[in-house]
Amino acid sequence: MGLAEKIKAIEDEIHKTQINKATEHHIGLLKAKIARLRREMEENTQRRTLATGGGSSGFDVRKGGDATVILIGLPSVGKSTLLNRLTNAKSRVGSYQFTTLTAIPGMMHYRGSRVQVLDMPGIIEGAAAGKGLGKKVLSIARTADLILIILDVFHPQHLDLIKKELFGIGIRIDSKPPDVALEKASSGGLSINFLAPAKISEKLVQEVLLEYGVRNCRVIIREKDLSVDQLIDVLSDNRAYMPSLTVLNKIDLVNQGFIREVQSTIGNDFIPIAADAAVNIDALKEEIYNKLDFIRVYMREKGKDTDYQEPMIMQNGASVEDVCNRIHRSVVRNFRYAQIWGRSAKFGGQKVGIDHLLIDEDVITITKKI
Ligand SMILES: Nc1nc2c(ncn2[C@@H]2O[C@H](COP(=O)(O)OP(=O)(O)OP(=O)(O)O)[C@@H](O)[C@H]2O)c(=O)[nH]1
Numbered sequence: 001m002g003l004a005e006k007i008k009a010i011e012d013e014i015h016k017t018q019i020n021k022a023t024e025h026h027i028g029l030l031k032a033k034i035a036r037l038r039r040e041m042e043e044n045t046q047r048r049t050l051a052t053g054g055g056s057s058g059f060d061v062r063k064g065g066d067a068t069v070i071l072i073g074l075p076s077v078g079k080s081t082l083l084n085r086l087t088n089a090k091s092r093v094g095s096y097q098f099t100t101l102t103a104i105p106g107m108m109h110y111r112g113s114r115v116q117v118l119d120m121p122g123i124i125e126g127a128a129a130g131k132g133l134g135k136k137v138l139s140i141a142r143t144a145d146l147i148l149i150i151l152d153v154f155h156p157q158h159l160d161l162i163k164k165e166l167f168g169i170g171i172r173i174d175s176k177p178p179d180v181a182l183e184k185a186s187s188g189g190l191s192i193n194f195l196a197p198a199k200i201s202e203k204l205v206q207e208v209l210l211e212y213g214v215r216n217c218r219v220i221i222r223e224k225d226l227s228v229d230q231l232i233d234v235l236s237d238n239r240a241y242m243p244s245l246t247v248l249n250k251i252d253l254v255n256q257g258f259i260r261e262v263q264s265t266i267g268n269d270f271i272p273i274a275a276d277a278a279v280n281i282d283a284l285k286e287e288i289y290n291k292l293d294f295i296r297v298y299m300r301e302k303g304k305d306t307d308y309q310e311p312m313i314m315q316n317g318a319s320v321e322d323v324c325n326r327i328h329r330s331v332v333r334n335f336r337y338a339q340i341w342g343r344s345a346k347f348g349g350q351k352v353g354i355d356h357l358l359i360d361e362d363v364i365t366i367t368k369k370i
Protein backbone atom coordinates (compact mmCIF):
# COMPACT_ATOMS: atom_id res chain seq x y z
CA MET A 1 0.00 0.00 0.00
CA GLY A 2 1.39 3.43 -0.97
CA LEU A 3 1.52 6.38 1.41
CA ALA A 4 -1.54 8.05 -0.13
CA GLU A 5 -3.63 4.90 0.31
CA LYS A 6 -2.42 4.48 3.87
CA ILE A 7 -3.49 8.05 4.66
CA LYS A 8 -6.85 7.50 2.99
CA ALA A 9 -7.43 4.29 4.97
CA ILE A 10 -6.71 6.03 8.27
CA GLU A 11 -8.90 9.01 7.32
CA ASP A 12 -11.74 6.61 6.55
CA GLU A 13 -11.27 4.96 9.91
CA ILE A 14 -11.46 8.35 11.66
CA HIS A 15 -14.67 9.20 9.80
CA LYS A 16 -16.25 5.90 10.78
CA THR A 17 -15.32 6.27 14.44
CA GLN A 18 -17.71 8.09 16.70
CA ILE A 19 -15.95 10.73 18.73
CA ASN A 20 -16.41 10.23 22.44
CA LYS A 21 -14.38 9.80 25.59
CA ALA A 22 -13.69 6.14 24.80
CA THR A 23 -12.40 6.76 21.27
CA GLU A 24 -10.60 10.07 21.88
CA HIS A 25 -7.27 8.42 22.52
CA HIS A 26 -7.48 6.18 19.46
CA ILE A 27 -8.43 9.08 17.18
CA GLY A 28 -5.60 11.22 18.55
CA LEU A 29 -3.13 8.54 17.65
CA LEU A 30 -4.59 8.12 14.17
CA LYS A 31 -4.22 11.88 13.61
CA ALA A 32 -0.56 11.66 14.58
CA LYS A 33 -0.09 8.75 12.15
CA ILE A 34 -1.62 10.77 9.32
CA ALA A 35 0.53 13.82 10.09
CA ARG A 36 3.66 11.68 10.04
CA LEU A 37 2.72 9.93 6.78
CA ARG A 38 1.95 13.30 5.16
CA ARG A 39 5.35 14.59 6.15
CA GLU A 40 6.95 11.48 4.69
CA MET A 41 5.04 12.05 1.46
CA GLU A 42 6.18 15.71 1.29
CA GLU A 43 9.77 14.66 1.83
CA ASN A 44 9.49 12.08 -0.96
CA THR A 45 8.14 14.66 -3.40
CA GLN A 46 10.90 17.09 -2.49
CA ARG A 47 13.51 14.39 -3.01
CA ARG A 48 11.99 13.45 -6.35
CA THR A 49 11.98 17.07 -7.55
CA LEU A 50 15.60 17.42 -6.56
CA ALA A 51 16.57 14.13 -8.20
CA THR A 52 14.95 15.08 -11.50
CA GLY A 53 16.36 18.59 -11.27
CA GLY A 54 12.75 19.67 -11.42
CA GLY A 55 13.14 23.44 -11.25
CA SER A 56 11.85 25.64 -8.46
CA SER A 57 8.73 24.44 -6.69
CA GLY A 58 7.30 27.92 -6.19
CA PHE A 59 7.01 31.33 -7.80
CA ASP A 60 10.09 33.42 -8.13
CA VAL A 61 9.58 36.37 -5.80
CA ARG A 62 12.32 38.43 -4.32
CA LYS A 63 11.40 39.79 -0.92
CA GLY A 64 11.76 43.49 -0.40
CA GLY A 65 10.62 46.35 1.81
CA ASP A 66 10.24 46.37 5.58
CA ALA A 67 7.68 43.53 5.56
CA THR A 68 5.70 41.37 3.12
CA VAL A 69 1.92 41.10 2.93
CA ILE A 70 0.23 38.49 0.75
CA LEU A 71 -3.24 38.64 -0.83
CA ILE A 72 -5.11 35.34 -0.57
CA GLY A 73 -8.59 34.69 -1.92
CA LEU A 74 -10.69 32.83 -4.44
CA PRO A 75 -10.55 33.82 -8.12
CA SER A 76 -12.15 37.14 -9.13
CA VAL A 77 -12.62 38.55 -5.65
CA GLY A 78 -10.55 41.60 -6.60
CA LYS A 79 -7.02 40.82 -5.40
CA SER A 80 -5.28 42.38 -8.40
CA THR A 81 -7.56 45.43 -8.29
CA LEU A 82 -6.59 45.84 -4.64
CA LEU A 83 -2.87 45.46 -5.31
CA ASN A 84 -3.12 48.25 -7.87
CA ARG A 85 -4.90 50.44 -5.31
CA LEU A 86 -2.44 49.81 -2.49
CA THR A 87 0.73 50.10 -4.55
CA ASN A 88 2.16 51.48 -7.75
CA ALA A 89 1.97 48.05 -9.42
CA LYS A 90 -0.18 47.27 -12.44
CA SER A 91 -1.46 43.75 -12.10
CA ARG A 92 -3.89 42.60 -14.78
CA VAL A 93 -7.56 42.74 -13.78
CA GLY A 94 -10.13 40.56 -15.55
CA SER A 95 -13.82 39.85 -15.32
CA TYR A 96 -13.02 36.14 -15.69
CA GLN A 97 -11.45 33.75 -13.17
CA PHE A 98 -7.73 32.99 -12.95
CA THR A 99 -6.59 36.24 -14.53
CA THR A 100 -3.48 36.25 -12.37
CA LEU A 101 -1.19 33.26 -12.87
CA THR A 102 1.91 34.17 -10.94
CA ALA A 103 3.02 36.27 -7.97
CA ILE A 104 2.96 40.00 -8.73
CA PRO A 105 4.74 42.29 -6.28
CA GLY A 106 4.04 45.94 -5.53
CA MET A 107 5.34 48.35 -2.89
CA MET A 108 3.01 50.17 -0.54
CA HIS A 109 4.42 53.34 0.99
CA TYR A 110 2.72 54.26 4.21
CA ARG A 111 3.82 56.46 7.12
CA GLY A 112 7.44 56.10 6.11
CA SER A 113 7.27 52.31 5.79
CA ARG A 114 7.75 50.28 2.63
CA VAL A 115 5.52 47.23 2.60
CA GLN A 116 5.80 44.67 -0.16
CA VAL A 117 2.35 43.46 -1.24
CA LEU A 118 2.10 40.25 -3.25
CA ASP A 119 -0.84 39.63 -5.55
CA MET A 120 -1.43 35.92 -6.07
CA PRO A 121 -3.45 33.62 -8.30
CA GLY A 122 -6.83 32.72 -6.81
CA ILE A 123 -6.99 29.53 -4.78
CA ILE A 124 -9.79 26.98 -4.79
CA GLU A 125 -10.94 24.18 -2.54
CA GLY A 126 -8.25 21.48 -2.41
CA ALA A 127 -5.42 24.01 -2.87
CA ALA A 128 -3.39 22.66 0.02
CA ALA A 129 -3.65 19.17 -1.49
CA GLY A 130 -2.32 20.45 -4.80
CA LYS A 131 -5.36 21.68 -6.78
CA GLY A 132 -4.56 24.39 -9.31
CA LEU A 133 -1.65 26.59 -8.31
CA GLY A 134 -2.73 26.29 -4.70
CA LYS A 135 0.41 24.72 -3.31
CA LYS A 136 2.67 27.35 -4.83
CA VAL A 137 0.44 30.16 -3.58
CA LEU A 138 0.19 28.75 -0.09
CA SER A 139 3.89 27.99 0.19
CA ILE A 140 4.67 31.65 -0.51
CA ALA A 141 2.07 32.63 2.07
CA ARG A 142 4.19 30.79 4.65
CA THR A 143 7.02 33.26 4.17
CA ALA A 144 4.92 36.44 4.50
CA ASP A 145 4.62 38.63 7.58
CA LEU A 146 0.87 39.14 7.21
CA ILE A 147 -1.89 37.38 5.27
CA LEU A 148 -4.71 39.46 3.82
CA ILE A 149 -7.74 37.24 3.23
CA ILE A 150 -9.83 38.84 0.49
CA LEU A 151 -13.53 37.96 0.34
CA ASP A 152 -16.20 38.87 -2.20
CA VAL A 153 -19.13 40.57 -0.48
CA PHE A 154 -21.49 37.97 -1.98
CA HIS A 155 -19.38 34.99 -0.86
CA PRO A 156 -18.23 35.71 2.67
CA GLN A 157 -18.66 32.04 3.52
CA HIS A 158 -15.44 31.38 1.59
CA LEU A 159 -13.60 32.54 4.68
CA ASP A 160 -13.91 29.03 6.14
CA LEU A 161 -12.60 27.43 2.97
CA ILE A 162 -9.55 29.71 2.93
CA LYS A 163 -8.85 29.12 6.59
CA LYS A 164 -9.06 25.38 5.97
CA GLU A 165 -6.61 25.52 3.07
CA LEU A 166 -4.17 27.66 5.05
CA PHE A 167 -4.43 25.20 7.91
CA GLY A 168 -3.89 22.29 5.53
CA ILE A 169 -0.55 23.67 4.39
CA GLY A 170 0.59 24.18 7.98
CA ILE A 171 -0.17 27.89 8.38
CA ARG A 172 -1.65 28.79 11.77
CA ILE A 173 -3.19 32.21 11.54
CA ASP A 174 -3.58 34.54 14.49
CA SER A 175 -2.18 32.08 16.97
CA LYS A 176 1.08 31.54 18.75
CA PRO A 177 3.09 28.30 18.78
CA PRO A 178 1.79 26.09 21.62
CA ASP A 179 3.90 26.49 24.73
CA VAL A 180 5.49 23.05 24.79
CA ALA A 181 9.20 22.59 25.32
CA LEU A 182 10.93 19.45 24.11
CA GLU A 183 14.33 18.68 25.54
CA LYS A 184 15.52 15.70 23.56
CA ALA A 185 18.12 13.43 25.13
CA SER A 186 20.00 10.32 24.13
CA SER A 187 18.69 8.19 26.99
CA GLY A 188 16.35 8.28 29.96
CA GLY A 189 13.05 7.62 28.20
CA LEU A 190 10.11 10.01 28.16
CA SER A 191 9.25 12.34 31.02
CA ILE A 192 6.11 14.37 30.63
CA ASN A 193 5.40 17.37 32.84
CA PHE A 194 2.05 19.11 32.75
CA LEU A 195 2.30 22.63 34.14
CA ALA A 196 -1.26 23.44 33.00
CA PRO A 197 -4.45 21.44 32.58
CA ALA A 198 -4.53 19.76 29.15
CA LYS A 199 -7.10 18.09 26.90
CA ILE A 200 -4.71 15.24 26.24
CA SER A 201 -3.64 12.40 28.54
CA GLU A 202 -0.08 11.62 29.48
CA LYS A 203 -0.38 8.25 27.76
CA LEU A 204 -1.48 9.83 24.48
CA VAL A 205 1.40 12.34 24.63
CA GLN A 206 3.76 9.38 25.01
CA GLU A 207 2.27 7.43 22.14
CA VAL A 208 2.26 10.42 19.79
CA LEU A 209 5.91 11.08 20.62
CA LEU A 210 6.77 7.44 19.90
CA GLU A 211 4.87 7.72 16.60
CA TYR A 212 7.32 10.50 15.72
CA GLY A 213 10.27 8.37 16.76
CA VAL A 214 10.95 10.41 19.90
CA ARG A 215 11.97 7.96 22.63
CA ASN A 216 14.09 10.01 24.99
CA CYS A 217 12.79 13.42 25.83
CA ARG A 218 11.71 15.73 28.63
CA VAL A 219 8.45 17.39 27.68
CA ILE A 220 7.26 20.49 29.51
CA ILE A 221 3.68 21.47 28.74
CA ARG A 222 2.78 25.02 29.77
CA GLU A 223 0.06 25.47 27.15
CA LYS A 224 -3.38 25.53 28.71
CA ASP A 225 -5.82 22.94 27.29
CA LEU A 226 -3.26 21.46 24.90
CA SER A 227 -4.97 19.33 22.25
CA VAL A 228 -3.55 16.44 20.28
CA ASP A 229 -3.59 18.61 17.12
CA GLN A 230 -1.43 21.21 18.84
CA LEU A 231 1.00 18.55 20.02
CA ILE A 232 1.25 17.29 16.43
CA ASP A 233 1.96 20.88 15.33
CA VAL A 234 4.82 21.09 17.81
CA LEU A 235 6.31 17.82 16.59
CA SER A 236 5.86 18.64 12.91
CA ASP A 237 8.16 21.67 13.22
CA ASN A 238 7.12 23.03 9.83
CA ARG A 239 4.20 25.14 10.97
CA ALA A 240 4.11 28.87 10.22
CA TYR A 241 2.38 31.12 12.77
CA MET A 242 1.32 34.47 11.38
CA PRO A 243 -1.22 37.26 11.72
CA SER A 244 -4.07 37.86 9.28
CA LEU A 245 -6.60 40.52 8.32
CA THR A 246 -9.89 39.79 6.59
CA VAL A 247 -11.04 42.17 3.87
CA LEU A 248 -14.56 42.26 2.43
CA ASN A 249 -14.37 43.62 -1.11
CA LYS A 250 -16.96 45.01 -3.56
CA ILE A 251 -19.09 46.68 -0.90
CA ASP A 252 -20.16 49.20 -3.55
CA LEU A 253 -22.59 46.52 -4.72
CA VAL A 254 -24.54 46.30 -1.43
CA ASN A 255 -26.00 48.51 1.30
CA GLN A 256 -25.07 48.93 4.96
CA GLY A 257 -27.71 46.45 6.08
CA PHE A 258 -26.16 43.75 3.91
CA ILE A 259 -22.73 44.36 5.41
CA ARG A 260 -24.15 44.11 8.94
CA GLU A 261 -25.75 40.83 7.93
CA VAL A 262 -22.38 39.51 6.75
CA GLN A 263 -20.89 40.62 10.05
CA SER A 264 -23.31 38.48 11.99
CA THR A 265 -22.96 35.42 9.75
CA ILE A 266 -19.20 35.06 9.46
CA GLY A 267 -18.48 35.98 13.06
CA ASN A 268 -15.13 37.46 12.17
CA ASP A 269 -13.90 41.02 12.10
CA PHE A 270 -13.30 42.37 8.62
CA ILE A 271 -12.47 45.58 6.83
CA PRO A 272 -15.13 46.51 4.27
CA ILE A 273 -13.69 48.04 1.08
CA ALA A 274 -14.38 48.64 -2.59
CA ALA A 275 -11.05 48.22 -4.33
CA ASP A 276 -12.35 49.34 -7.69
CA ALA A 277 -13.93 52.57 -6.45
CA ALA A 278 -11.16 53.12 -3.86
CA VAL A 279 -13.47 53.08 -0.86
CA ASN A 280 -11.83 52.68 2.56
CA ILE A 281 -8.36 52.00 1.14
CA ASP A 282 -6.64 54.36 3.57
CA ALA A 283 -8.33 52.66 6.50
CA LEU A 284 -7.05 49.34 5.17
CA LYS A 285 -3.51 50.70 4.85
CA GLU A 286 -3.72 51.86 8.44
CA GLU A 287 -4.88 48.41 9.60
CA ILE A 288 -2.08 46.72 7.67
CA TYR A 289 0.45 49.11 9.17
CA ASN A 290 -0.86 48.52 12.69
CA LYS A 291 -1.02 44.76 12.27
CA LEU A 292 2.60 44.65 11.14
CA ASP A 293 3.44 46.25 14.46
CA PHE A 294 6.10 48.58 13.14
CA ILE A 295 8.10 51.09 15.07
CA ARG A 296 10.00 54.06 13.64
CA VAL A 297 13.53 54.69 14.79
CA TYR A 298 15.28 57.93 13.83
CA MET A 299 19.02 58.00 13.39
CA ARG A 300 21.13 60.87 14.72
CA GLU A 301 24.70 60.72 13.58
CA LYS A 302 27.17 62.03 16.14
CA GLY A 303 27.30 65.81 16.03
CA LYS A 304 24.58 66.04 13.37
CA ASP A 305 20.82 66.65 13.30
CA THR A 306 18.34 63.82 13.61
CA ASP A 307 17.16 62.42 10.30
CA TYR A 308 13.39 62.67 10.68
CA GLN A 309 12.87 62.23 6.94
CA GLU A 310 13.72 58.56 6.67
CA PRO A 311 13.01 56.61 9.82
CA MET A 312 14.29 53.10 10.08
CA ILE A 313 11.25 50.84 10.15
CA MET A 314 11.63 47.92 12.53
CA GLN A 315 9.20 45.38 14.00
CA ASN A 316 8.04 45.99 17.54
CA GLY A 317 10.43 44.36 20.00
CA ALA A 318 13.52 45.36 18.02
CA SER A 319 16.72 46.01 19.96
CA VAL A 320 19.69 48.28 19.36
CA GLU A 321 21.40 45.21 17.91
CA ASP A 322 18.67 44.85 15.26
CA VAL A 323 19.21 48.48 14.26
CA CYS A 324 22.97 47.88 14.01
CA ASN A 325 22.37 44.85 11.78
CA ARG A 326 20.09 46.84 9.51
CA ILE A 327 22.89 49.38 8.95
CA HIS A 328 25.66 46.89 8.26
CA ARG A 329 26.95 43.55 9.53
CA SER A 330 30.15 45.13 10.83
CA VAL A 331 28.36 47.59 13.12
CA VAL A 332 27.74 45.05 15.88
CA ARG A 333 31.39 44.08 15.92
CA ASN A 334 32.50 47.66 16.45
CA PHE A 335 29.67 48.69 18.78
CA ARG A 336 30.61 50.63 21.91
CA TYR A 337 27.35 52.12 23.13
CA ALA A 338 24.21 53.82 21.91
CA GLN A 339 22.43 56.92 23.14
CA ILE A 340 18.68 57.17 23.10
CA TRP A 341 16.23 60.06 23.14
CA GLY A 342 12.59 59.07 23.37
CA ARG A 343 10.19 56.85 25.25
CA SER A 344 12.58 53.94 25.83
CA ALA A 345 15.11 56.22 27.52
CA LYS A 346 14.98 57.26 31.18
CA PHE A 347 16.35 60.66 30.13
CA GLY A 348 17.41 62.21 26.84
CA GLY A 349 20.77 60.93 25.67
CA GLN A 350 20.83 57.92 28.00
CA LYS A 351 23.67 55.52 27.20
CA VAL A 352 22.48 51.97 26.60
CA GLY A 353 23.91 48.60 25.57
CA ILE A 354 23.24 46.50 22.53
CA ASP A 355 20.31 44.58 24.09
CA HIS A 356 18.28 47.72 24.83
CA LEU A 357 14.73 47.48 23.42
CA LEU A 358 13.45 50.38 21.36
CA ILE A 359 10.06 52.10 21.31
CA ASP A 360 8.30 53.85 18.42
CA GLU A 361 9.91 57.21 17.53
CA ASP A 362 13.08 56.73 19.54
CA VAL A 363 16.09 58.68 18.33
CA ILE A 364 19.38 56.79 18.41
CA THR A 365 23.06 57.60 18.09
CA ILE A 366 25.50 54.73 17.80
CA THR A 367 29.05 55.13 18.97
CA LYS A 368 31.58 52.74 17.54
CA LYS A 369 34.98 51.69 18.86
CA ILE A 370 37.79 53.58 17.26
N1 LIG B 1 -18.07 46.17 -8.20
C1 LIG B 1 -16.79 45.93 -7.92
N2 LIG B 1 -16.07 45.17 -8.75
C2 LIG B 1 -14.77 44.94 -8.43
C3 LIG B 1 -14.16 45.48 -7.28
N3 LIG B 1 -12.90 45.09 -7.24
C4 LIG B 1 -12.68 44.33 -8.32
N4 LIG B 1 -13.83 44.23 -9.07
C5 LIG B 1 -14.02 43.51 -10.33
O1 LIG B 1 -13.91 42.11 -10.09
C6 LIG B 1 -13.33 41.46 -11.22
C7 LIG B 1 -12.13 40.63 -10.79
O2 LIG B 1 -11.12 41.50 -10.34
P1 LIG B 1 -9.58 41.05 -10.23
O3 LIG B 1 -8.89 42.14 -9.49
O4 LIG B 1 -9.05 40.64 -11.53
O5 LIG B 1 -9.78 39.77 -9.30
P2 LIG B 1 -8.66 38.73 -8.79
O6 LIG B 1 -9.04 38.34 -7.42
O7 LIG B 1 -7.31 39.30 -9.00
O8 LIG B 1 -8.91 37.50 -9.78
P3 LIG B 1 -7.89 36.29 -10.18
O9 LIG B 1 -6.59 36.91 -10.58
O10 LIG B 1 -8.58 35.63 -11.30
O11 LIG B 1 -7.79 35.42 -8.99
C8 LIG B 1 -12.98 42.56 -12.21
O12 LIG B 1 -14.01 42.66 -13.17
C9 LIG B 1 -12.91 43.81 -11.33
O13 LIG B 1 -13.20 44.98 -12.05
C10 LIG B 1 -14.99 46.30 -6.42
O14 LIG B 1 -14.56 46.81 -5.39
N5 LIG B 1 -16.28 46.48 -6.79
Ligand SMILES: [Mg+2]
Pocket residue numbers: 079080081092093099100119120121
Ligand atom coordinates in the same frame (compact mmCIF):
# COMPACT_ATOMS: atom_id res chain seq x y z
MG1 LIG C 1 -5.75 38.64 -10.11
